[in-house]
Amino acid sequence: MSDEARWLNDAELETWLAVIGMVTRLPNELDQQLRRDAHMSHFEYGVLAALEHAEDATRRMSDLAYVCHGSLSRLSHVVRRLEEQNLIERFACPDDGRSTLARLTDDGRRRLAKAAPGHVELVRSLIFDELSEEEAKEYGRLTRRILDRITK
8 A cells, every 4th residue: 555645534434435335325225216116217317307497398418418417328318218208309409400409298297296206205214304404404515515526
């Protein structure tokens, strides 16, 4: 081992192992619940939710990939599947023919509305029921700070 490395102290190592455990297990828990109850993956749910919260329920594919923390390639495969289920539609951007837009359909809204209660209940039980309101705010502030550093 190099003496030049800034090794983690015991408290940092304990925190790091907890972070690794959470980022490994949490996506699996969310995915399992959505697949079981709504027949969709967590990433698919995220795509539908990101479109629902966009103006006119529409986003550029490149923006949607960024918001969903996925590659454009992964998003394209998922969007194709969602399009085949009539949950979203894709079309050329009228302002820029090089860009493709994705829009949530009425069927997509209904599917998301049906999936949301179970998903939100799981998120609440896994995360927010364990934290006070103040802890939740602090947790959000800290995770956004780390995410900002990662996405720079």
